[in-house]
Amino acid sequence: MAVTGLLLIAFLLMHMFGNLKMFIGEEAFNHYAEWLKGLSEDGGILYPILPAGWFIWIFRVVLLAAVVLHIYSAAKLWRRAEAASPSTYEAKRKLAQTYSARTMRWGGIILAGLLIFHLAQFTVHAALTNGSFASTYQSSAYKMVVGEFSQWWMVLVYAIWMVAVCMHIRHGFWSAFATLGANTSPRAKVILDACAWAIALVLFIGFMMMPVAVLFGWIHF
Amino acid sequence: MNVTLRVWRQANAASEGRMVTYQVQDVSPDMSFLEMLDLLNEDLTVSGEEPVAFDHDCREGICGMCGVVINGTAHGRGNSPVPTTTCQLHMRSFEDGATIDVEPWRAGPFPVIKDLVVDRSAFDRIIQAGGYISVNTGSAPEANAAPVGKLKADRAFDAATCIGCGACVAACPNHSAMLFTSAKITHLAMLPQGQPERKLRIKNMIAQHDEEGFGGCTNIGECVAVCPKEIPFDTISQLNRDLISSLFSRDGK
């Protein structure tokens, strides 16, 4: 749970950083996208250590494994918790748990659902909502992103998704480090909590900057 | 003052339970919560009804026998200004005329025996799995032979104050007994006497914890919030650190 979670957070940070290339321009962004896939002229990332195009598939397999293992562990924890709770309290009152901690499970399901949509939209191009990749967007990743995010409701959907993701990370980041043994003192908890908030905010702002910029026309065709 | 109680009544483990409402009159604010239940039980007895069963013994907050969920929080922590056991919660923490919900610890590994009484023998079995230092009577070396740095001794002590009441399990949304287990792990891990069995101990205790059907820890912190002895949250991380290092150790395989 902790290891896969942290791996996914690392991926998100990288993904966010890549997205910001949208601000540089179409060429830079598209080059970055092709470089990742090994389609660029120089053979892309990690070429020639790996043959061109291999990296992206290894990367995808690792990420998929992380997601599957993450969900598997979560399901197992959930099942154990259910088995340990034969009945619920008539009166319910929580003293310590945060909204993020309480919503890890259902929140996780919601964000997993939106992840599938996100992949179908931008990776597989099967669920584009404002045109087709080949014709409307002339096979430019940059144009595709701009086209999709120029719809206000799409930005809203992504904002909601990012809230869910970042809340998940708010508890998940601290919890992962606690599980790995890093919560060594009350002070360490304060620091880990602060880091968790920071990462969650950075990811939210970093991911939302670009769609908002598109919506307001600062990034355009 | 007068209070209205809604108390969980359940005849035995096999039967269904339900909340039953009682009025308790002439409650003094200086009474402990359990003395208020005594008062209810005296009334019930005189009227020929069976009194409410609840566990209690020392009534000074150290034996760990008492424990009920009051208004949704273990030991009524939500009503108390300070960490407390049920026996040290006083009626001055409640308003006159208040309605108070009283329920047993609810967790699969703590089956209800009757009313508010649950079976916590799972905790004993976790200790049996390794929560000790193997030393036979008579074979101990001189007490000052192994110095223990004061800070480590203090940390061992902080963890060793656990009274095994089970509030952590009752409050945990996962019904995990990780705080209880980690308190013992940390207590013994901080002391030189605990080192020879350290790796083996954690594997065995965690295995027993899971075997008993407690849930997994997701670091929510509800356990720490209700703990009457303020067992530190970081004991759980201590446990995790030791567990991870034990997985890379041949010791105890």
Added chain:
Amino acid sequence: MATTTKTPPVTTYFTVGAEIADTKAPAGPIESKWATRKFEAKLVNPANRRKLTVIIVGTGLAGGAAAASLGEAGYNVLNFCYQDSPRRAHSIAAQGGINAAKNYRNDNDSTFRLFYDTVKGGDYRARETNVYRLAEVSANIIDQCVAQGVPFAREYGGLLDNRSFGGVQVQRTFYARGQTGQQLLIGAYQALERQVAAGTVKMYARHEMLELIVADDRARGIVTRDMVTGAIESWTADAVVLATGGYGNVFFLSTNAMGCNVTATWRAHRKGAYFGNPCYTQIHPTCIPVHGETQSKLTLMSESLRNDGRIWVPKRAEDCDKDPRQIAEEDRDYYLERIYPAFGNLVPRDIASRQAKNMCDEGRGVGPAVKEFDHDGNERFVRRGVYLDFADAIGRLGKDGVAARYGNLFDMYAQITGENPYETPMRIYPAVHYTMGGLWVDYDLSSNVPGLYVTGEANFSDHGANRLGASALMQGLADGYFVLPNTINDYLAAAPFPKVDADDPAVVEAVSSVRERIDALLAVDGTRTVDSFHKELGHIMWEYCGMERTEEGLKLAISKIDELREEFWRDVKVTGVNDDFNQTLERAGRVADFFELGRLMCVDALHRRESCGGHFRAESQTEDGEALRHDDEYLYVGAWEYAGVGEKPVLHKEPLVYEAIELKQRSYK
């Protein structure tokens, strides 16, 4: 002055039997007795031990330690407790510390000095040989507990810290914050659970012993009630050990746990075991006072509070309900400083306790007025509390200075009373804390019933008429870890004894007597609750058999107890059935035994016409009102033999012989 012609003479309450001549302590100098005994005791071959079964009742320091140690030795141990886990035993509540003659402080301590202090503290009513052995094994206890992981207080160098405790002048007390008992008990509990896992000890929690099985003049087993299902079961063994603690709850209000009771030892007493010095109880001066009639227990605060607090009551009764801060200095009576100028607020426990009671009896007590009954049974309201004032100490040390010394106690007081002791004076009152009396045992900790051993607070042996601070934990662990495992083998060497089956007449008799008693309790179906009887008994005991006793009062108490006991069996209301989790039934059985014990305590107190230890006998005082001991008449242990309900108990005297220590009369003026 107190002898009246109206009441019968003391001798009508008991008869005198044969003296106890031999306590089985070996001959020779006191320093070598224990070594001699260990050498002379018969041994049990390790291979044979698993064929021998020992029943141990109780899981506190004495019982848990014994169960763990005998399990380690290889015996087949059956261990019982009434709580839901062995870790709950009331040893857990001891706060202060544990003495040991380690002399880590290089301050003239030694085994002999610990021995001497303990005998002197017990006001020369303890058996010399047993106490010497206690001091001798005390150092081993600390070694054992440290090896188990007990987190004793340490200094920065990593070595064990000591403090002085209970008025002694050496620093020999080991402690673990204010929770020494808890940490020692958890150590014993862990050792016990290790043996449970190893299969040498079988643990039966929520099982209450209700009868002793004596077959062919040997203790061979017990009858228990499963407190969850109500099942009455018999268990047989080669020997039985009772480690069931003290009986302070006969007073209803005490610092004992709610479940502490006398039933196990009383049932053994009824089966022939002598009860030693039942009237010896320790009353602790600094407890949080009673708030009202619904009070269920009292909480102790460390006596160390008297080091800096000043005790007073208003000079005039009409000031008693005033805010204490409004009472002028000249209207306050610092009575301990007035009566005992040399010792002031640091007079011994019993004096501090007795004077607090006297002030309240005069009508100068403070705090809420609590309902009680006078000698004629009339209802009255009396304020039971005196002030313990830290205003001077706060002025001298500052609030932080006081908080550093007593912060945890102040917090505890604030939590229980809702008052801030930094601003208003604390209220304190004495409460029953420990019972020195218990089943009579010899040097081997064996009762006079062969095969029945008694350890810890349940026996009478080591504390005489008053227990020295920080020695209860020491005695429990000494008995459990080191004494019993080296003496019980002498008896078990002759075992296994002939098997006792479930249809043996002794077992059948024991089981059916338990059933009959339970049926009788359930059949009364009267109108009064068990607690109401228990409280009334407690009032009688506290009033007449508490800190100050008179012949007249004790005789009155005996007749009141007899009446109340009869009323109990006529009018008690026990709800529910046996075959269920039934806490009312549990309490009813315990209270029924408390009546019989309470009566014996009064008879013992009545016959002992001397003031000694914590017990002030009004007819035995010096001209200036201080306790007067009578070594010429009462230098013996009073061991009582049961003769039946309503029959006169038989007194067997065990003369106390002091060879190593000279007898002295104490003085605090």
